[in-house]
Amino acid sequence: MSGFYEVFEVFSRKSDTAPLQHQFSLLAPNHEIALVMAQENFMRREPVSDIWVVKRSDIRQMKEEEKDALKRLDNKDYRTTKGYGYLKKKWRQYEQEMFDEKEILSWKGEIQR
Incomplete structure (x- = not known):
């Protein structure tokens, strides 16, 4: 019986636009039975749009030297939105320094003239 069954991984989508999600593993003699x-x-448990069944031995994981090629360069922060997160705080500080109470009250006199 050893070697007759193979391990298959089951992925599904809830809709055509949804991402694939891993659901479970199962043992089967071939792709059709799996x-x-x-x-x-x-x-039968929940509605799905698509099911993918893949033999576990066909799934390949990246090697460490291949993962190194995916690392970003250090000088690319401007490409991510987190690089601009400080601007809201900086603008608030600028407004507080610029529009103090005395300045705002001085406008009242200028408007009445």
């Missing part, structure tokens, strides 16, 4: 088992075990 798909039937996935449908029987999963689709």
Whole structure:
């Protein structure tokens, strides 16, 4: 019996635009039986748009040297929105320094003239 069954990973989508999500693993002798088992075990529980069944041995993980190529350069912060998060605080400080109470009250006299 050893070697007859293979491990398959089951992924699904709730709608055509939703991302794939891993649901569970199962043992089956081939792809066709694995798909039937996935449908029987999963689709009757909740509505899905699509099911993917993949043999675990066909899934390849990146090696460490391949992951290094994905790292961003240090000087690319301007490409992410977090690089501008400080502006709101800076603007608030600028407004508080510029519009103090004396200045605002002085406008009243200028408007009446």
